[in-house]
Amino acid sequence: MDISLNYEKLLLGILQFIIIIALAPFFAGLIHKLKQNFRGQKGINMFQFYFNFGKLLRKGVVLSDEASYISIISPYIILSVYLIVLGMMPAFYIYSLFSRLSDIIVIVYTLGAGVFFLTLYSLDQGSPFGGLGGEREWFFTMLSEPSLIFIFITLAIYSRKGMLVSIFDFIQKNALGGHFSIAIPFILLISLFILGLSENARIPIDNPETHLELTMIHEAIILEASGKYLGIFEYSSYIKLSIFLTLMSLIIFPYIAYTPIDIPLALGLYIFKMAMFCFMISIVESLNPKMRLFRAPNLLSIAFIISLIAMILSIRGV
Amino acid sequence: MGSGTRDFIRYTGIYISIGAGLFFLFFPFLFPLKEFYFYTFPFPLTFKIDKLSVFFIIIISLISFFVSVFSITYGKEYREKPHIFLLTPAFILSMIFVVLSNDIITFLIFWELMSLSSFFLVISEGKPESKKAGLLYFIMTHIGTVFITAGFVLLYLKSSSLSFGGYKNIAGILILGLMITGFSVKAGLFPFHVWLPHAHPATPSNISAIMSAAMVNVAVYGVIRVLFVFGLKIYPFLGIILLVFGALSAFFGIMNALVQTDIKRMLAFSTIENIGIIYMGIGLSFWAYSTSHAIIGSLAFMAALLHILNHSLSKSSLFMGSGVLVKNVRSRNMEELGGLAKRMGFFSVLFLIAVMSISAIPPLNGFLGEWYLYVSLVGATQTSNLYIIYFSIISIALLSLTGAIAGAAFAKLYGITFLGKHRSEKARNAGKTGIIENISIFMPVFLCVAIGVYPYPLISFLNGVSLYLSGTKGALSNSGHFLAVQTFRNFSYSSYYPLLLISGILGLLFIGAILIKIFSNNSLRRYKTWGCGIEEENRAAQFSGSGFSYGIMKVFSTFYSRASEIKFDSEVKKYFRKDTFYSEEIGDILEKRIYDPIKRIIVKISGYADSIFETGSMNLSLLFIFLALVLCFIIYLFLVK
Amino acid sequence: MVRLAELFSVLILISAVLNAGSPFIKFGIKLYSFQSLMLALYTLMVALYSNTSALYLSFLFIILFKVVIIPYFLFNTLKRVEIKREIDLALGIPESVLFAGSLTLLSNIIAERVIKTTVTFGSLIFTISLATFLIGAMLMITRKTLFSQIIGFLTIDNAIFLAGNSFTHGMPLLVEFGVLFDLLAAVLILSLIIIHIKKSSLKTGLRS
Secondary structure, eight states: OOOOOOHHHHHHHHHHHHHHHHHHHHHHHHHHHHHHTTTTTTOOTTTTHHHHHHHHHSOOEETTTTTTTTHHHHHHHHHHHHHHHHHHHSSBBBSTTTTGGOBBBHHHHHHHHHHHHHHHHHTOOOHHHHHHHHHHHHHHHHHHHHHHHHHHHHHHHHHHHHBBHHHHHHHHHHHTTTTTTTTHHHHHHHHHHHHHHHHHOOTOOOOTTOOOTTOOSSHHHHHTHHHHHHHHHHHHHHHHHHHHHHHHHHOOOOBBBBSSSGGHHHHHHHHHHHHHHHHHHHHHHOOOOOOGGGGGHHHHHHHHHHHHHHHHHHTTOO | OOHHHHHHHHHHHHHHHHHHHHHHHHHHHHOSSSSSEEEEEESSEEOOOOOOHHHHHHHHHHHHHHHHHHHHHHHGGTTTTTTHHHHHHHHHHHHHHHHBBOOOHHHHHHHHHHHHHHHHHHGGOOOHHHHHHHHHHHHHHHHHHHHHHEEEEEEHHOOOOOOOGOOOOOOOOOHHHHHHHHHHHHOOGGGGHHHHHHHHHSOOOHHHIIIIIHHHHHHHHHIHHHHHHHHOOOOOOHHHHHHHHHHHHHHHHHHHHHHOBBHHHHHHHHHHHHHHHHHHHHHHHHHHHHHHHHHHHHHHHHHHHHHHHHHHHHHHHHHHHHHHHHHHSSBBBBBGGGHHHHHHHHHHHHHHHHHHTTOOOOSSSHHHHHHHHHHHHHHHSSOOHHHHHOOOOOOHHHHHHHHHHHHHHEEEEEEEHHHSSSHHHHHHHHOOOOOHHHHHHHHHHHHHHHHHOOOOOHHHHHHHHHHHHHHHOEEEEOSSSSSSEEEEEOOOOOOEEEEHHHHHHHHHHHHHHHHHHHHHHOOEEOOOOOOOOOOOOOGGGGGOOOTTTHHHHHTTGGGEEEEEEEEEEEESSSSOOOOOOEEEEEHHHHHIIHHHHHHHHHHHHHHHHHHHOOOOHHHHHHHHHHHHHHHHHHHHHHHOO | HHHHHHHHHHHHHHHHHHTTTOOOOHHHHHHHHHHHHHHHHHHHHHHHHTTOOOOOOOHHHIIIIIIHHHHHHHHHHHHHHHHOBBOOOSSSSHHHHHHHHHHHHHHHHHHHOOSOOTTTTTHHHHHHHHHHHHHHHHHHOOOOOOHHHHEEEEEEHHHHHHHHHHHSSSOOOOHHHHHHHHHHHHHHHHHHHHHEEEEEEHHOOOOO
């Protein structure tokens, strides 16, 4: 695939980037809304998280006495790291803004950089809860990192491409012709779904809604954050969710526009697919209780073995 | 000796090492000699410069230079022991001459000099534990030397030449096995690593920086020289063995590094991890050359070379950083540090960058080597050989696990040491860092960033090394300012644009910060950290270092030998205890399960032998020496035929 | 069609892995039912592909026996003895899942060694059936309650069915029928044994 850019592609890439950034809180809000509806509650406005973000920006910041420069820079670093990964995704237009960077290993390690700064932030204020969250965050990252690498490498081996953009380009071009296996994307999707739950602090692993110190993970890390910093952290978590959902939506059925004319259809399909995954996540979250911390390796080891099977299949060249 | 003399000796030693470092840094460029000799009695010492030794000389002299500059002020800590600074230049020079030497005798002489000088440096602190560590190091390194010497003797018998020039592509599997075992002991690969975590904490920090960042590389140099120059490239399984041991070493090293609370011990385990990653590259590359997959071979070789350099740079700066901590806080224990980022601003930023570099955070250099390794492993899964496919899958899994745990371990190191509240009075009263220390740490850290962001000149230099050794280039275009590799025929290019990545991240950071600055309320208030509404200030309530690794440790509990104990006054009621003591001891499981039993068996056997033969008798001892000599002659007869 | 068959065969393996990863017996029986459904669908695909009428019948029989009747019996028995989950595992859950993964790797090596020519839907089926077989055997060895052992046994049976169907384009119908009835009888007898043990364990304290 040719990834050389011209002005039109660059402009459309920026447009796509801005659209998916803007949509990120919507999907998080949708999951929340659907969950509340399942419980029989009236539920929040679907766009509530935009208002929350705006409100947090308007509030002043309270910084801990112990906070060093890490507390000030790491929210921005985490946001930009997740943004750059989101910018690599060809969500509905193939020439994404950072399509040149979308090497599979780079993506995984860039996400790792986000976790690194998140945990540094958690330790910065000398709070007893922050470190607790940081420890658990690394615990889950460590368990899910091999599966994530395996998922990406499986995609790479299967399509014999090294970049995410060309991988999905290949899948889209070959999916209709019947040259593409159904089995591999399907089981990759199962594995990625489990990983998405664990990486985005979703219910069987973590509950983002409670503030009980003994159980929370992501919330414990950002417990000391306030004002705009809290807003940035929240937005970063929506973006991370968006990254995983976009990956899933691309694996299950890539419909990516190559020309500006196709964009409206592709965008509509993208939102539809994302909404479907939001629906699935809300079902899983409503039906399951939060897992005990040391039972989570069971689930994540299953995700790992499933991605391993997918990798074997892809090497055999199904 | 008066204090003036001691200072004079110290400064002389330091300036000699700085001079030696600078001289040999530019030596390959100033004197483009090919071979040169020193005529000494009874053998002439011969030396040769080729591209491989140039690479290693540059690393060793660079690290020595940084560390020697660092020693100018740090050396005041060891004012009473000036001999350390006289031994240091000897140590540095012997390392450089090992890399340069071109025949067996020269190599072994300088190898032994290197081992001895480093042994004296290890025991130089004079504490009981450093003597114990030194003895362990001495024994292990000489076991290694025995293997290397045996390998050299066999090489000599095979080619009847003492010079390395006569050994091209003749070493069989026995020689390769012996010599690689010997070098691996020195490098601290997985089953032979026990001396490393004891030696580093016992050594002065500047010396451990040289030992970890330079001396270990000399052993790796030996492995590369033996495998790729002397070795016959017909043993693919040897490459797979090295790959597997490298992966195990990486995993085992970082697992142990995670749970340490002693900074230098943790860094020592991290050295084991990085040596493992280097061995993975070397092993995969040897496999690929043996089965004529030249592209994968050169990629994996590139990964190994890059990782050697990156590890040296970041590890030397981390060890120097630990020296600064020891000097200013008087503690190596993470649980006694904390809150230093506010007291040592610039130094803490340097340390953060070094930590990020060694845990392979993308735009920095540590990631570069791992990226090449991943790409070559993915390429190896595309070959038709079944075994390499499975072992590369396992290696990918272990490597990614290692990467994640390395992130955790170094986040712990930085977070517990520099962030949060001070964990003891020592940390509260920490001194400021000196400017020379900051400069000497800044140099390797700057190189870390520079190589990470703009690696192209380095890559083309390393391509030259790879071309020299194996005749193939790394198959990468570095013309268009990106790194692209094609691992297999049908595999399209994987590419990595470090400049674009860093500028993208910085650009987004900048735009985001400006937008948020414009649209947000910028008032800022400082207040206490929330402590559940309790007013009492308790610095022990913050998260501890051993707690930070607890979850991972529990999941992988089979890899540790761990004993913890809680002590309290038994008379007091359960919820009203005044003092509770928690003690935890986490040991290296290999040491506990394998090395300790072996040690006990040897002690027992020698005790028996002592009681049976009564070695007090002179005649009996002579008889044993005589018998050993005769045995050697017989073995020689069988070997030579 | 071939692609769909692949998907179903892979799902058979995955349900076996999931079975290794869960200590819950009810879930295990459901998974077995699901696995048999996948086997049936796979058989249907083979039937459509090779147009063998015997395979259509085999599809129906699998649906009838393996998807409906045997799980029904097992559920019935479960209701009577009231065991919820496997207690006291010989091998922890993550370990056994990782073990299942390495068994898959092993069986892939063996399959590549054994199969030189392509079989119906590629040599992949042999890998999957061998891996499922080994995981079933592992379940029988490492689990301590009789229920999980029965599930392991049934998994092995499914694996053999899968291999047989793909290699022979359908066994003779009579043989298949006989095997299915044998299986049913085995499950019935085992259920009786379980109930019996449960009753006697009230007296002796044995675990069913």
